Amino acid sequence: xxxxxxxxxxxxxxxxxxxxxxxxxxxxTAIAGEHPLTLYLDxxxxxxxxxxxxxxxxxxxxxxxxxRLLSRVEDIAAVQVDWSTGAVAVTTRSMADEGVALWxxxxxxxxxxxxxxxxxxxxxxxxGSLFGDLMASLDDLALPADARLSQEVLYTVMDQxxxxxxxxxxxxxxxxxxxxxxxxxxxxxxxxxxxxxxxHNAVDAIAGWMWLNGVSGxxxxxxxxxxxxxxxxxxxxxxxxxxLLSRSGLTQMGHELARRLGITxxxxxxxxxxxxxxxxxxxxxxxxxxxx
Amino acid sequence: xxxxxxxxxxxxxxxxxxxxxxxxxxxxTAIAGEHPLTLYLDxxxxxxxxxxxxxxxxxxxxxxxxxRLLSRVEDIAAVQVDWSTGAVAVTTRSMADEGVALWxxxxxxxxxxxxxxxxxxxxxxxxGSLFGDLMASLDDLALPADARLSQEVLYTVMDQxxxxxxxxxxxxxxxxxxxxxxxxxxxxxxxxxxxxxxxHNAVDAIAGWMWLNGVSGxxxxxxxxxxxxxxxxxxxxxxxxxxLLSRSGLTQMGHELARRLGITxxxxxxxxxxxxxxxxxxxxxxxxxxxx
Numbered sequence: 001x002x003x004x005x006x007x008x009x010x011x012x013x014x015x016x017x018x019x020x021x022x023x024x025x026x027x028x029t030a031i032a033g034e035h036p037l038t039l040y041l042d043x044x045x046x047x048x049x050x051x052x053x054x055x056x057x058x059x060x061x062x063x064x065x066x067x068r069l070l071s072r073v074e075d076i077a078a079v080q081v082d083w084s085t086g087a088v089a090v091t092t093r094s095m096a097d098e099g100v101a102l103w104x105x106x107x108x109x110x111x112x113x114x115x116x117x118x119x120x121x122x123x124x125x126x127x128g129s130l131f132g133d134l135m136a137s138l139d140d141l142a143l144p145a146d147a148r149l150s151q152e153v154l155y156t157v158m159d160q161x162x163x164x165x166x167x168x169x170x171x172x173x174x175x176x177x178x179x180x181x182x183x184x185x186x187x188x189x190x191x192x193x194x195x196x197x198x199x200h201n202a203v204d205a206i207a208g209w210m211w212l213n214g215v216s217g218x219x220x221x222x223x224x225x226x227x228x229x230x231x232x233x234x235x236x237x238x239x240x241x242x243x244l245l246s247r248s249g250l251t252q253m254g255h256e257l258a259r260r261l262g263i264t265x266x267x268x269x270x271x272x273x274x275x276x277x278x279x280x281x282x283x284x285x286x287x288x289x290x291x292x
Numbered sequence: 293x294x295x296x297x298x299x300x301x302x303x304x305x306x307x308x309x310x311x312x313x314x315x316x317x318x319x320x321t322a323i324a325g326e327h328p329l330t331l332y333l334d335x336x337x338x339x340x341x342x343x344x345x346x347x348x349x350x351x352x353x354x355x356x357x358x359x360r361l362l363s364r365v366e367d368i369a370a371v372q373v374d375w376s377t378g379a380v381a382v383t384t385r386s387m388a389d390e391g392v393a394l395w396x397x398x399x400x401x402x403x404x405x406x407x408x409x410x411x412x413x414x415x416x417x418x419x420g421s422l423f424g425d426l427m428a429s430l431d432d433l434a435l436p437a438d439a440r441l442s443q444e445v446l447y448t449v450m451d452q453x454x455x456x457x458x459x460x461x462x463x464x465x466x467x468x469x470x471x472x473x474x475x476x477x478x479x480x481x482x483x484x485x486x487x488x489x490x491x492h493n494a495v496d497a498i499a500g501w502m503w504l505n506g507v508s509g510x511x512x513x514x515x516x517x518x519x520x521x522x523x524x525x526x527x528x529x530x531x532x533x534x535x536l537l538s539r540s541g542l543t544q545m546g547h548e549l550a551r552r553l554g555i556t557x558x559x560x561x562x563x564x565x566x567x568x569x570x571x572x573x574x575x576x577x578x579x580x581x582x583x584x
């Protein structure tokens with residue numbers, strides 16, 4: 001497939017402001033960037049995302065992927081970010097080659113208008129909008145039954161995530177997501193790391209990067225600093241990753257969806273501690289028969 | 293004004309599941325509820341919110357208030373939550389008395405359809421959707437110029453928030469918001485406290501409670517456990533509260549908007565520490581001239 005034309009328009013991630021502390025001292029303080037970015041698909045306005053701006057092209061692609069507004073990455077001809085107008089324009093090959101927007105084609109994305117008209121505002125940090133028919137198609141998502149995670153690799157991922165350079169350490173107010181290997185020499189290592197003011201932006205950016213580079217989720221592990229709500233679990237399933245790890249806790253619906261989708265959900269990953277909630281049959285570690 | 297008819301349909305906030313810890317021990321673990329709640333205004337579907345369900349009636353009202361989909365609380369005749377269908381129906385007096393939906397009236401909410409068609413997916417946890425024209429009308433929001441906050445009251449609020457009983461302490465995965473007094477004998481005390489899986493739900497629920505009970509924000513202080521992003525700052529201004537405190541950090545756009553709106557923004561409130569970022573002219577404490 002021909003590579004889409006991409007800008008590389010990351011924004012600076014932190015800015016310094018002055019603050020006063022409790023003793024009245026003036027303290028230079030780094031804060032995280034936050035910028036509106038309006039996404040256009042073949043000139044149609046889709047949504048305005050508030051983002052750190054570290055990976056806006058991947059974010060745009062991953063958003064379209066996870067919202068199922070595009071079904072094939074091959075349809076993308078260009079992704080162009082222009083911060084002076086706060087816009088990212090995604091152009092399909094249909095538009096680029098023939099001047100016809102994808103949804104104006106007879107064989108274009110079905111029911112796109114209907115999907116755009118139904119939105120769910122979800123509990124996630126950040127990009128909290130899942131379009132209409134997504135929940136209904138959950139059961140189509142198949143995760144590899146034979147994937148396994150060992151406690152040793154889990155600890156490697158937790159250690160890698162803890163030591164990774166991050167905006168969070170400098171400025172707080174962001175969530176980080178990491179896609180990690182679960183096979184080969186790089187097992188447990190971070191392959192892609194994205195932070196954003198909304199954790200759903202971070203996972204969407206990773207989803208976009210995976211799509212563009214043809215990276216499968218089947219032999220990967222997904223780590224997030226954020227909470228495991230319904231939307232995080234759904235997005236993990238959408239990118240085909242069977243293992244979802246978090247430093248934080250989870251919600252009841254995150255738990256239920258993980259069970260239904262067959263995701264191995266591990267929360268409260270801190271130091272040498274963790275809690276394995278679902279999908280114990282995929283985990284090689286102490287006591288795994290107790291939940292099965 | 294006649295009191296609207298309200299259900300009192302809170303959901304249980306926590307559920308117990310079994311988890312396996314790192315030693316293979318089975319650990320009963322409380323997790324936070326998360327439920328879809330679809331909001332209807334005069335039978336028109338507006339949005340589906342994912343919520344803890346602790347204050348669904350206030351959440352519905354506050355959502356309509358903060359999204360500017362209703363301009364007067366007096367227009368509300370009933371707010372009815374039915375968890376068996378996952379729905380909250382808000383009925384206006386126009387609909388209840390005359391059978392005419394508010395937006396079908398010649399003098400109904402202007403441009404409602406246009407506002408519903410433009411949404412911004414913001415960085416907040418949870419309810420991350422601000423409708424179209426909101427940013428444009430920011431400068432209409434006037435906060436009281438003569439409000440003052442002392443360091444002593446700030447410490448009282450921080451202490452109250454830290455000691456407050458919470459779902460967070462039991463199950464994590466939620467954000468809390470507190471509306472506190474800044475006048476009278478209750479100065480620094482919590483008047484209303486709401487937690488939700490999305491922090492924007494929590495602030496919207498407080499906004500709904502304030503609207504229903506005719507509570508002004510001018511002599512109040514708002515505390516949140518969550519990050520101070522653009523949307524949190526906007527919502528604080530919409531409910532008329534001049535002081536916004538957080539245990540967490542802030543983003544650049546949160547900072548800019550607070551400056552523009554004249555909000556006193558204090559982040560990193562932990563123990564006896566805090567950082568005052570904007571609106572120092574309203575603060576009585578050490579070193580306030582340094583930022584002015």
